[in-house]
Amino acid sequence: MARVLLARGWRVQAMHRAPQSVAEKEDGLQWCVGDAMNQQDVISAAQGVALIVHAVNPPGYRNWDALVLPMLDNTIAAARLSGARILLPGTVHNFGPDVFPLIEEDAPQNPRTRKAAIRVEMEARMQASAATGVRTLIVRSGDFFGPNVGNSWFSQGLVKPGIPFLQTYANLTEARFFCRWIPASTGPVSLCDCLQSQRLPFHRRSAMALPAELAAVVLELMAAIRSRSWSWS
Incomplete structure (x- = not known):
């Protein structure tokens, strides 16, 4: 901003x-x-x-x-x-x-x-x-996603630029990620x-509202990553 x-x-x-x-x-x-x-x-x-x-x-x-x-x-x-x-x-x-x-x-x-x-x-x-x-x-x-975002679920929990990672997503089948570019x-x-x-x-x-599992699939296709579920509790 x-x-x-x-x-x-x-x-x-x-x-x-x-x-x-x-x-x-x-x-x-x-x-x-x-x-x-x-x-x-x-x-x-x-x-x-x-x-x-x-x-x-x-x-x-x-x-x-x-x-x-x-x-x-x-x-x-x-x-x-x-x-x-x-x-x-x-x-x-x-x-x-x-x-x-x-x-x-x-x-x-x-x-x-x-x-x-x-x-x-x-x-x-x-x-x-x-x-x-x-x-x-x-x-x-x-949530927000895009370049130079330091405090968002995408940057902290899903995609960590510059390092190999094990992508995680919330273990909630009905959850939606509401994100803005x-x-x-x-x-x-x-x-x-x-x-x-x-x-x-x-x-x-929001620019995008994806089910949690679909968000994981999309990111896997984009980055060829492995994923595992993660519980909020």
Whole structure:
């Protein structure tokens, strides 16, 4: 998303605890040191910006109960002071099977897991902040696939580029993988370009919805790989 924003003429400031470890040479980003758990860091980084992309996870994807909601609260506080819009990448984990086959923007959120319940609370806090004047946007999609994707089921659980691998897939015969091709996933930026009023959940259509077993077969044909089943439990 940062690359797309840059290409469309946005000035992008990126906050990281150790920017020297992630910054790429001439990447066009204006890096600053900061911690999403430190409200003053977030407020300082958000000064003069029009959009805050809240795309953070706890270190090592651990301690969700203690870290996820305070980080969002800091972003909301920064947006309230700066007048920026918050863009939150939403997930489909918020929903239970009661909303199938099509998940509408106003579908009830009945999560089945602990982390999904935290996600629901995140969106509730976004809703509450919107009611008090903070401009918010939640863009929900399924998984992502494509070049330079570091945090997706395809890149972490299915296809690991550059190394021989044993491809795995969820051992759920009725499961579907809802995926979107990254180079075509510019919808959130397009929305930020044109939206001037309040807008809360917005769902992006998936580019591909494959049964789990069919996804495994397709990948086998593409890469001549071996596969085995893997259970979520």
